[in-house]
Each structure stands twice: as structure tokens, then as C-alpha cells.
Amino acid sequence: MAAAIVFDHVLKEYPDGTVAVDDLSFEVREHELLALVGPSGCGKSTTLRMANRLVELTSGRILINGEDITQVDTVALRRRIGYVIQHVGLFPHRTVTQNVATVPQLLGWDRARTRARVGELLELVGLDPDHYGRRYPHELSGGERQRVGVARALAVDPPVLLMDEPFGAVDPVGRRRLQAEFRRIHRELGTTVVLVTHDVDEAVRLADRVAVLSRGGRLEQLAPPVSVLSAPASPAVADLVGSGAAVRLLSLGRLERADLAADAGTADLAIGPHLELGAALDDVFAAIAQAPDGRVPVREGGAVVGVADADTVVTALHRVTAAAS
Structure with a gap:
């Protein structure tokens, strides 16, 4: 399968000498959902933000669909990459419809096309456009706001979607529902997704493959969830997985x-x-x-x-x- 995203010996070092990501190399396959997990301070979010140049890399290369991102206009790059964060970042003074329509409007879509796309996306994330379209973010629950954030990120059908702790601010029950809904959406759309999460359960439940990072942004293991749980590649991975590996494996297997x-x-x-x-x-x-x-x-x-x-x-x-x- 072709690689949609390539990290090639990527280094992120700050002026004070702190190394957030160290010689990181891996590929994200087209259409897959790859989860980045690891302890706090391991460079998960930094890695994600380098992919859309919210953080500039120090050395190495990042390719998206074969293009070196440093050779692409930053604004144009971000408009074709969906981005979802934990607290959503919806515009409080704009309705749900207006929030979802943000990027199509910036790209000059006409009203009819924009309206149709907004309606399609709200339906996709489980929100009735007639019921929710005119509401403002403060009138929504946390889970509903997160769904709007996903819809907005998918507005122009980006080939790549970056998600940074997207469900972290939602209560546990709502979180499970959102995870299931997002897994359905991913299967339906086939978008290439990189998901940052501190939650191992979320990673193994959603991801096709899991990349485990250790402190300093080093890649410890990149493998399907079952392999990470049943055969940790290093003590750091084993420590992250912990004693609940067997229970987590139960969520992955099917009765034969x-x-x-x-x-x-x-x-x-x-x-x-x-x-x-x-x-x-x-x-x-x-x-x-x-x-x-x-x-x-x-x-x-x-x-x-x-x-x-x-x-x-x-x-x-x-x-x-x-x-x-």
C-alpha cells in the first residue's frame, strides 16, 4: 500500500537544546488510521504538528502524498489537511453551519455547494442539520461540539486528517460513542488519519497500526494493535501497555x-x-x-x-x- 505520509529522519530541537523528536522515521499508509501513543512529553503532539507546519522541523523531511511539506505554501498545505484538537476550537460567534463551512468559503465555493456539503457532513457525524445547523457552540454538549469539529475538518474532503487528543474532553460514555462513530466514518471515507492519544485503549480500539513513542520522541514500536499488546518490542512499550493487555485484546478479537x-x-x-x-x-x-x-x-x-x-x-x-x- 502506498505511503500517504513519510517521516524521514525528522528531528525537532528547540533553541535551548531540548530534543522533542529524535531521528523519527516511519510511514503512514494511504487510508489507514495510525495512532501515536506514549507518555507525556514523548513528542506525540509535536510530531503531529510538524505534519501541517504548526511546528517547524529542525532537520529531516516530511512528505505528504510525495511532496516535501517545506516546499508547499503553508496556508495551502493547512487547507488541504484536516485538523481536529481536544477543545475543538470552534468559532463561538458562528453557528454550526457557519463553522463547518469555514474552509469551503475560504476556497471560494458557491453557496449551494457549500450548503449541500455542510448538510452531508452533519448527517455523517450524526447531527441533524435542521436541528443543529443554526445553533451556536455554547448551545452544544461537549460531544456535539467534537462532532462539529470533525465535520469542519472533513469539509473539503482532505486526503489527510490530523487529530490531537480529539475525544479527551468528553465524558467516558460519550467518548466511547464518539470513538465508535468516528471508526464508522473512517471506514466509510477512507481518509488517512494520524491520531494522537494518551489512551492506550483508544489507540488499540481505533487504529490499524499503533506507533509507540518514548521520551525524546524515539519510535519504540510500530505495529498492529494486537502485536503491540501481545509482543511489546521494548520495556518502554511493555510499561505503557501495562498489565491490562489481555483485557484490551478482548476488544480486538472475534469469536470463531x-x-x-x-x-x-x-x-x-x-x-x-x-x-x-x-x-x-x-x-x-x-x-x-x-x-x-x-x-x-x-x-x-x-x-x-x-x-x-x-x-x-x-x-x-x-x-x-x-x-x-
């Missing part, structure tokens, strides 16, 4: 027929609570924990094909981690 216990097919299993083959392993774990005997029938196409129990989860985890090794 080979995971099931063999004693299925009795008539009493055909009624009552059940799971569907292909269910997320965290849902499987929750269902087993709630079952009086720790066993839950699994269906496929309406027919019971097996039973899920504690051994099922262990078997599935072994399968998921083995596939990543």
Missing part, C-alpha cells in the same frame, strides 16, 4: 467456531440468552460472567453451533495472539 466448547446441540440451548458467532470477545466475556453456569450458547444463522465458556475465551486469546506473532 474453533474457539467453542464441543458439547452443543441440546434442545435447551436453543432458547434464552445467546451469543452470535463473530461476537467481540469482550462481549463474550461479559456474557459468560453473567451466565449462572458460566456457559452461553452460540448461534450462527439461527442454529446453535457451540457453547462459549471460560476456556473459549482463553482459546480465542491464544489464537488472536498467535496470529499476530
Whole structure:
């Protein structure tokens, strides 16, 4: 797959000698969602901001779609890169419609085209244009403001979207909903996304690959989420992942027929609570924990094909981690 963004031996050193990013090289593939994670002060946000020249690199190169960003007009560069930050940055004196229309208006789009695009984007992020279009930011919840911020960033269909802790200011329940909604949007649009987050759960839930940075902006590991969780490349990655790796793996795996216990097919299993083959392993774990005997029938196409129990989860985890090794 072609690389949409290339960091080539990038260094960011400040005048006082502080090195925020040190000899950083990696590629972001076209259409993928790459998450940057790491401890505070590891250069995640600096790395992201160098991609749209909010922070100028000291040496090395950053290429976007094959172009060296230092050879592109800064304003033109930023207009074709979507950018979403934690506190959104909506214009308080402008309505939702006016906020989303900001870049199309700057590019000289006509009213009809702008109006149609705004309506399409608000629908995409789950906001009814007729209900929300005339509202001002202070009339919205935190999650709603964040959705407007995403819509504004996508207004001119940018090939690259940069997101810096985009859901950090939202409550936990709203955050999970926004994550699910954004994952849907990403699958639908195929935009190349670089997401900065301090939340490992968010990174492994959303990303196609995860880049783990350590202090000083050094790349410790770049791999799919399952590999980062099951096979940390360094002590720094292991420390970041912590003891919750197995629980996080549950959110990534899916229930397969080979995971099931063999004693299925009795008539009493055909009624009552059940799971569907292909269910997320965290849902499987929750269902087993709630079952009086720790066993839950699994269906496929309406027919019971097996039973899920504690051994099922262990078997599935072994399968998921083995596939990543």
C-alpha cells in the first residue's frame, strides 16, 4: 500500500537544546488510521504538528502524498489537511453551519455547494442539520461540539486528517460513542488519519497500526494493535501497555467456531440468552460472567453451533495472539 505520509529522519530541537523528536522515521499508509501513543512529553503532539507546519522541523523531511511539506505554501498545505484538537476550537460567534463551512468559503465555493456539503457532513457525524445547523457552540454538549469539529475538518474532503487528543474532553460514555462513530466514518471515507492519544485503549480500539513513542520522541514500536499488546518490542512499550493487555485484546478479537466448547446441540440451548458467532470477545466475556453456569450458547444463522465458556475465551486469546506473532 502506498505511503500517504513519510517521516524521514525528522528531528525537532528547540533553541535551548531540548530534543522533542529524535531521528523519527516511519510511514503512514494511504487510508489507514495510525495512532501515536506514549507518555507525556514523548513528542506525540509535536510530531503531529510538524505534519501541517504548526511546528517547524529542525532537520529531516516530511512528505505528504510525495511532496516535501517545506516546499508547499503553508496556508495551502493547512487547507488541504484536516485538523481536529481536544477543545475543538470552534468559532463561538458562528453557528454550526457557519463553522463547518469555514474552509469551503475560504476556497471560494458557491453557496449551494457549500450548503449541500455542510448538510452531508452533519448527517455523517450524526447531527441533524435542521436541528443543529443554526445553533451556536455554547448551545452544544461537549460531544456535539467534537462532532462539529470533525465535520469542519472533513469539509473539503482532505486526503489527510490530523487529530490531537480529539475525544479527551468528553465524558467516558460519550467518548466511547464518539470513538465508535468516528471508526464508522473512517471506514466509510477512507481518509488517512494520524491520531494522537494518551489512551492506550483508544489507540488499540481505533487504529490499524499503533506507533509507540518514548521520551525524546524515539519510535519504540510500530505495529498492529494486537502485536503491540501481545509482543511489546521494548520495556518502554511493555510499561505503557501495562498489565491490562489481555483485557484490551478482548476488544480486538472475534469469536470463531474453533474457539467453542464441543458439547452443543441440546434442545435447551436453543432458547434464552445467546451469543452470535463473530461476537467481540469482550462481549463474550461479559456474557459468560453473567451466565449462572458460566456457559452461553452460540448461534450462527439461527442454529446453535457451540457453547462459549471460560476456556473459549482463553482459546480465542491464544489464537488472536498467535496470529499476530
